[in-house]
Amino acid sequence: MAPTSPLANRLLLYGVLGIVVALFAFPFFWMLSTALKSLAEATATPPTMLPAEFLWGNFRLATEKIPFWKQTVNTVVLCLLNVVGTTGSCALVAYGFSRIDWPGRNFFFWVTLSTMMIPGAVLLVPLYSLFRTLGWIGTSLPLWIPAFFASAYNIFLLRQFFLTIPKDVTEAAEIDGCSEFHIFYRIILPLSKPALIVVALFSFLYVWNDFMGPLIYLTDERQFTLALGLQAFQSRLGGTEINLLMAAATLVILPVLGLFLLAQRYFIEGISMSGIKG
Amino acid sequence: MNPTPKRFPPTFASHRHPAPIRRPGASARKLPWGLLLVLALLLGCRPGEERTADGRVVIDYWEKWQGFEKDAMAAVVDKYNASQDKVFVRYVSQSQIDRKLLLATAGGNPPDVAGFWSHTVVSYAEKGALLPLDRLMKRDGLLREDYIPAIMDGCCYRGFVWGLPSTPATVALHYNKALFREAGLDPERPPQTVAELEEYARRLTKRDADGKITQLGFSPSDPGWWSMMWVYWFGADLVDKDARRLTAGEGDGLTAYEWLDRYADEYGRPALRRFEAGAGQFASADNTFISGRLAMQLQGVWMSSFIDQYNPSLEWGVAPFPALVEGGMGTCIVESDMLVIPKGARHVEEAWDFIKFVQMQENMELLCMGQRKFSPLREVSPSFASSHPNPYIGLFRELAESPEARGVPRMTLWDQYRAELGIAFEEIWVRDTPPAKAMDLLMKRVKPRFDRANAAWDRIAEMRLRDWSQQ
């Protein structure tokens, strides 16, 4: 590399980063801009960068084209059930795999890890068949009941975290004769808040974004989640009313962005910590 | 987006201790179990038996329609609900109804009635997803002969009736009279033969200085909804009489695809592609035919309502699709929307009662008038045609009654064959694959599977037919 002055280096670095960030931000801008245009303006050539007139009413129109609020409620409820189910059950199980010493523990933990290798496609049909037998197809039960039975990923994650909590923290309680549940609930959980928040956040996101699950199990538009409702909206519109489609997409993305702003630290830490000690 | 499933990455091996050690118990709170329970109930499962406040049985009816077509059926549903006090039909609009219905039926939780198409009924019947209606029809005195034969054919498969028509449709050549006049053609004399169609199309096509097509006479792929049945217009069949041999690539079928290839050659594939890329959405003022960029378009009986909605000043006419030879009659594609009862529906009797209600002449005409289609019933009230908003409704009905009226083939594996025919069409139309080769590839893809499916049917035919006759 040719020797360059530090200032030139800096300028180059921030120049490149600036362009990259602009590229990453542009689709958001374009989505919002299209969402606020009239249909004629959205499909005009050459395109206009900013709407001639900001049609905020497009958002209301978009929410009237699909049962938007109903689907929002469905999605939020589903997310909450999953968050509670996943976080609760995984914490419980992770505790059993980390802070109780019992014969067979390592074997079962090894089995847990190895199930992560099975691609979801393998389980697609038999699970459908199982839920059919239970009469759950066409209801949202398949989308949240399994969350209460823990998942390998999150068990692993929380177990690793619980292992970092020093033994002496719980020793006193054990000597006092406190039950395992008491120790779990009163000592370990409060100490593990960051990890629990990370698990909760990611399970929330997973459900909010999930497409294939609702696509398979939900058959009634009134039960749809937002992701599925948005796709149905698109397929019904074909290419028309792109402005309303962008408005609807914006509304689906906004809560995720809001969540990120509120809990940025947990997102970044949660993701950063993966991969480092692969 | 990173295609990795959005789950938490698996190796969260923290070497730091992110939580400050705090006094135990400080933040442990009661989990809101009550709230959870409420949430779960809110989502709920579908109750098995639902009743209205006045004690009627609620049945679910899924339909695919939107807009005025939906409203027309809603009027009939309201009329039904008002006509008696035992059943309440809940009318639910569904997008992608074919997939949804299959999933719901396979999942054992189907609606009681569903709106379907004659072209999907075959594969669904074959899979055992529908209830044959013969027993109920016989019991209540409904006859196949009450319907226009070509339309009833679309409801049948393997000798059973799988649904009854709601609104039928035929397909004809729509043409723009103003553009005809402008090109020096007689607006009252649409093309009579395929050769004439080519000739007219040539005269109706305009290009700008760059060679970009600004106006096109005719395009086999606009809208291209019947491209898988392209061979029909050349006198060929997709499958032989016993539905045991695929014939799309043979004789006249191959001729049809060669014609297609020549047509694309003549106009130039890049230019056609460019024209298609600029085609607007069907239901919009940007539709190529409605906006006057396409002079002749193959369209169904529904087109008049879209013209009225998006460009009422358009001067248009309708003619049967041209024949191969002078004085002949072109094939007419007939399709029908229909009402079916999915297998496993919880309220078969109530569903049937509703379907029967729709089949009554008065109600059927209310529905078809509202959707601006013709009635599938043989009997029509005298005032129906004269008060119909589509000036060509008589022609559309005649087409359905003509001996050349045909629907999708009644054969096993039609859904897959249909998908492959669409690909073959695209191969030739877009990719310039020689027709013989495209058809050869098609056969390679479909034939082995088709033969196996037939063999599989032979093994279970007796059992299935017996099953169906008892249902």
Next chain:
Amino acid sequence: MTARERKKLMMGLLFTSPWMVGLLSFTVFPAIYSLYYSFCDYSVLNPPVFIGLANYQELLFDSVFWKSTWNTLYFAAIFLPLSTGAGIVLAVLLNAATRWKGALRAMIFVPSLVPLVALGILWRWILNGEYGILNWGMQLVGLPMVNWMGEPETAKLGLVIGSLWGIGNSVVIYLAGLQEIPPSLYEAARVDGASNLQQFRHVTLPMLSPVIYFNVLMGLIGVMQVFALPYVMTDGAGGPLRSTTFYTMYLFDHAFSYLNMGYACAMAWVLFAIIASLSAVAHRLTQDRVIYGAN
């Protein structure tokens, strides 16, 4: 076993019981059934009929199956190197920045949170052949218009472009990996007179290799199962001309459009085999090159 040990066992089993139940009912038994169904003619509506290896035999002659496998591998072959390269470069740039680091990182990360359905819809609009803003931009700089999702040659590239928008996730992981590299290594390299580029090659890449390996592996597993994005961007059709019919989409069609559930299960197990062997190959190839740090 002492009473205390017995109590520990009981408590261990009690705490892990949700998972034991879940493992059996949502993973182990379904996996066994899946294997069984793959040897059956099974449509859900009728009970499965054992047909031996027929499903696997049919796969061999199913040209669409081969096409979808090819599409998936092709997509992986373009997307994985691009996303890995871009991810590392972006992470290095971010790592070098001293000001606004958090904000810059956030901007690059945020797109990876966008629901795939919304992402697909948005990029379908940006890539639109006629009104797409990308085409307009390309025209401005004198490039030809491309009907991205309309042509078989470019449809997969369109998906790659849309997917690349969401690489923020791996950028953050790489960035964290970079921050783990001891500064002393760079100092030593500088003392030896290494240029920036040399430092990148001889310090950064080797030290980052475990993270890269992990990311690539996870990316591979994910990309082999890509579904939602092409589904949304092609209305589930996988067109034009099956150029975006990916493995899982074809599997999904067999399972839920044709109700060939047995066939779909056979496809799933073949996918499992493909992923397992690709991972093994990746492991083999990188074994000597991945350097696991002192910690």
